[in-house]
Amino acid sequence: MSTSEPMDGISNKGASIGDSQENRDGVVEVTKAGVKAEVAVEELVAENNPHIIKEGDYVILCAGAKNNYKVVQVTKNAAKIRWFKHFVKVSALEGCYYGKHYEIAEDGVVESRYVDVLGESTEEHSGKDHRSIQQDYDSQKLSYEEITRLKKEGVSGEDMIKLLVENSGSFENRTEFSQAKYIMKKQKRHLANTFSLRRPTLPLLCDTTYQFNPERIQNIRSDSLAQVLTQANVHAGSRVLLLESCKGLVTAGVLERLGGYGECVSLYVGDKPSHPYVDQMNFDEKVMSTLRSFPLVDFDLASTYADTYGERIDTMAAEIVAKKQDVANGGEFTQKDQQWLARRIKKQQVMNNIYLAAQTLKKGSFDSAIMVSRFHPEGVMDRLLPKLMHSGQLVLFSVMPEVLVPIRNNMRARDDFVNASLFDTWTRSYQILPQRTHPENNMTGSSGYVLSATYVMTKDMCGISAFVPPPNKRKLIQMAKGGKKAKMEAEKVSEGTKEASDVETASTGDNIAEQVQELTSETAEVVFTDATK
Template sequence: MATSSQSMCEKKNKSSNVTIKEGDHVILKKGKTVRVFQIRKKRDIWLDKIKFTLDGAISHVYGSNFEVKSGQMHKIQKTFKEAEVLGAEKGTDNRNLHDLDSNQKLSREDIEKMKKEGAKGEEIIGQLIENSTTFKGKTEFAQEKWVKKKKQKHVAEFTVLKPNTRLMCQMYHEKSAAKILNIRMDTLAQILTYGNVHAYTNVAVVDTCSGLVVGAVMERLGGYGKVIHFHPGDRPVRPILDNLDFPKEFLDNLYNFPFCEIDSLKAENSEQTNSDTQSINLTKESLHSDEKGDNSSDTNDDTKKMREVFDERFKSRKSTTTEGEEVDSPAAKKMKTELSAREANKVLYNKRLFEARELLLKCDIDCLIIASKYNPTPLVTTLIEYVATSRPVVVYSQYKEAVMDAYAYLREMGCLVNYRVSETWLREYQILPMRTHPVIQMSAGGGYLLTATTTVKKSTTAAAMT
């Protein structure tokens, strides 16, 4: 019975992963347009000047095609294809054709009237072909290109896809490449390959590119392995990771580590840290007491002080009923709930920070990846001593000077081997019958990579040099 119930649970989880649910983030793809949205009922969105809701996509499978009708999404089995509307008459060349407004007899008002009457996109394109004086004289390739352009404008068909790092990288690179430091898909693939990221590895990541690299690493690990994310500020900013909708077992292996806490790693153990990390020590004591079966909250001195301050602050706000009984006011109850939530978040944050610090002090990091808008030299020279021996180090920057500076400094330290600085130049090709050629508009650069392999610890090398 246990085996059958377990298999039923696995099938249920598997089906829920491929089915669109409310609250999920989805990617809508229309041609080359890729956008991410969150499924919320009765919420209007705009895409390619079309206003509609995503309610019709709920409970369908990812990868399904939908058509927008009257502001609602309806699943379709067959998508529109350009070859279906092409006529038999085709021209030999386009030398005698001229781009004039008089070539199309239908006006904008006629097209809008057809849309209001409920005409489909295929019908509108068919009418445009019939009322065009130059369409039959175009070549086969020109006709297909013309129909494809009209399809993008008049046919409201979308494909709903599950977010992944490849699609998120493509979307951000086309929309706002500066937010991901101009990382292309091929560059991201090289970062993961050079870093030897695979399951059951511990990866340290310095990511300031909206969580793209952290999300790619977690996707590659598949929930098996730990990720330590070094970030500026108190809380990390990674919208891409939030859009990927990783399950809880994936997020449990992700640890946040602020830049301001890196100096505390120089201490030999957690008991000898400075006053800035006293909260971590208090969390360690509470964890030991929980293992012994002591569930009392008196072990946390900070919590006791906060509760005493709270009781004194809101004691005067208690209201008295007609029977003389004292009850807490609604404001006091609300503040008490918020205070308890903050206490719980603070304890959890300190616990996770302590676990990440213990993992780093063991020097059990299998890979160090740095993709940051800051100068990578101080970051890599500080964190490299926590990487295990014979492990890869990958440094990405969109500027060559930053990578070369880190390369020169690491060469002087002498704790790495197999140095390599590379720049990837990607050329995208259009592969079509009789029309294979490079794409005219493409990315000029994909950034610079510095890769190397650790040998001995930084402290050992420094002692040998002195």
């Protein structure tokens, strides 16, 4: 018994150790499964969160201190871009949030503690004037060597600005506005590696391009673009015919207002459409499905394209399906075949887009037509008018009024245009800060001129020679109320008229007979006289 007890104890101990190991393994597996589930949930939330930047999205880098912008696309293989004196790893922006400030780090970007100090009030610790401030370099207690050493040690820009403010002997004696300018000047120097991520919007893209390269978008400003879209009455469900030379900026504005409901046919010049601003707006598939592109050179052949392109697309699709089936059955698929298949699929997509645009053009009856192009609008306008429905809006934009004034005068002289008006927009930007609200020092003048008119149906189109006004409603009511009286009076008048007409007819017949008899006698006398002679 004594020998069996320790053996039983050992066996029990071994069993308990085995059980604990199994339990530990089970706990580890459960923990791993829980971690995987949490990661999956986080990925799902991040994928459906519109505020998180995803791969393939476009984002705008904005410097808070210098008001500089740069548009980049976030991809895994994107190269680094230069941001002032630093380089930004674009692929590291995936998973960041729109609207937040970030700081450039060695491995990528990290969230910054950037604070807009210009919006903060420092009235409690500010002076009234600058009489006691001397223009020398002794007011800053930190030397150049100390500032350089702090930078090498990795002190952030925000902490550096705080140290400079704390060690400045003249900062508290400055006025509130001078303190804000002082901090803004230090931000330009020490926060050059800090930027904010902003979501691409139509006004932001327009202002960014207008600030650095206005010729790229035909010198159209964001307020003028808004006027063009408003005058064209672009809204959800509209059918818009568009010709532009702004790299897709006006097209992006039309698609944004359509919101996935309606149709937009964009006429392009060249081999293929170029809409970089449409791509930068990060539209979803529903919004992009309303866009159709068609070459301007073949605009008059839209009906022919609508009738013939369908068969060509079906033939091409059959060739692609046959090639894929051949490869699936074990056929040879070389690199040359792979390139041919890729080109064929791409060509099919282009032809399908042209076919849909041709069908839309053949249908016609567009609600509005917009022209923001480098071409003279008068020659193209006459080609677009047959596709515009009656009571539709025609909107033209040009930088120079000399281009639009003759067209406006011609519209006013024609019968098929009403409400032809030519105007320009003037916008003034304001700085909105506490006790510092005033117009900005640098501003632009007119950004162009907008001509809008309504296309209507004339009397020649209706097939009538003159306009017949409808009967007066009040007279119809009076006639209905006194209908019986009017009928009786009309009968009396008709009876009296009939009797008078009979009497007049009888008297008239007697007079005619007497006149004929007199003429006959006179004629006989004349004939007798001639015969005697």
